[in-house]
Amino acid sequence: MGIPEKIKKIEDDLHRTQVNKKTEHHVGLLKAKLARLKLELEEAQSRKSGSSIGYDVKKSGDATVVLIGLPSVGKSTLLNKLTNAKSKVAAYRFTTLEVVPGIMEYKGARIQILDLPGIIEGASSGRGLGKRVLSVARNSDLVLFVLDVFQPEARDILVKELKTIGIRVDQKRPNVVIEETGSGGISVSTQVKLTRMSEELVKEMLRVYNKNSARVFIREDIDDDQLVDVLLGSRVYIPSLTVMNKIDLVNAGFTNELMKKLQYKFIPISAEGDVNLTALREEIYTRLNLIRVYMRRRKGETDYEEPMVVRNGSTVLEVCNKVHRRIKDEFRFAQIWGRSVKFGGQKVGINHTLLDEDVITLITK
Ligand SMILES: Nc1nc2c(ncn2[C@@H]2O[C@H](COP(=O)(O)OP(=O)(O)OP(=O)(O)O)[C@@H](O)[C@H]2O)c(=O)[nH]1
Ligand SMILES: [Mg+2]
Incomplete structure (x- = not known):
């Protein structure tokens, strides 16, 4: 069985399995195996194509912000307003096909903002301009989600796409240290009680990654996904900010309803109409810390x-x-x-x- 078939088999198994206390162990192990297989597949693919994924973008300035959003939400319009850049704006999807950089000067800081092509669902597995675009976000200091006021649900899609390529938005790196030792098996020491996985599962997941002798220090109540992240070691943790663009098209009542209804905080703006952009600049600066x-x-x-x-x-x-x-x-x-x-x-x-x-x-x- 090749790697893609193995992946399919595990994914099917995961879909079939109801997650509860009884299946927790089984599910955790499947996730560990799945993540490892996906990594192997990716490595095999990049060896074959011989190219490194991603656009060549020169980092400049004191910090880098990336604009992430569906096509036509107004990313390029926003870049042009916040910086000296002149990114092409048009009423059709996928106007921007390259990464366009600009510099926003604020309070003496030079903040690089990158306008990216629009992201669509499935981008992380190759749809649209896909992975290459998303990978630019890996090296950024802040993700700025740009949403259209009529598509607020897009944020979940964007977060998911970033997650698939190893970017964790607004999460902290799990407080777990794995020290590999030459011999002696695996020992787990926890500073808090683990409620979402057993120590036995921790050990077995380590073995999936051929870590058969190690000391594991766990300092928070992690779950299996977080342990997979630690085992893979290539995750990046980036803060985010969300703007709701094109509010010039709705009335204040509409925006207030959204604020009440949605789980996340956002800054309502109109990139084209210059609404709230001063507040946005300040938020970007503050969030970059x-x-x-x-x-x-x-x-x-x-x-x-x-x-x-x-x-x-x-x-x-x-x-x-x-x-x-x-x-x-x-x-x-x-x-x-x-x-x-x-x-x-x-x-x-x-x-x-x-x-x-x-x-x-x-x-x-
Ligand atoms: N009403 C309104 N229209 C806007 C606003 N911002 C952008 N637009 C329009 O939305 C369309 C798309 O704008 P772009 O800036 O090209 O969008 P984009 O997100 O860069 O699109 P892609 O590069 O294709 O992903 C254009 O017709 C803009 O004029 C806004 O604040 N209000
Ligand atoms: Mg654009």
């Missing part, structure tokens, strides 16, 4: 014009890396003025965590 750090030359002026923009939680090291690749080798200490220190001009090491609007002087050898 960036901070600004101002450079002060030694005994000199502070450059408030062009801040260094880094992720919240960054240390002096990240700033060094942004200034120049080699500067960390010559680094002696930094002086900081701002909220991350007790007094102005305090000396700190390379691992000091910075806060928004800190002023920094790098002292090198």
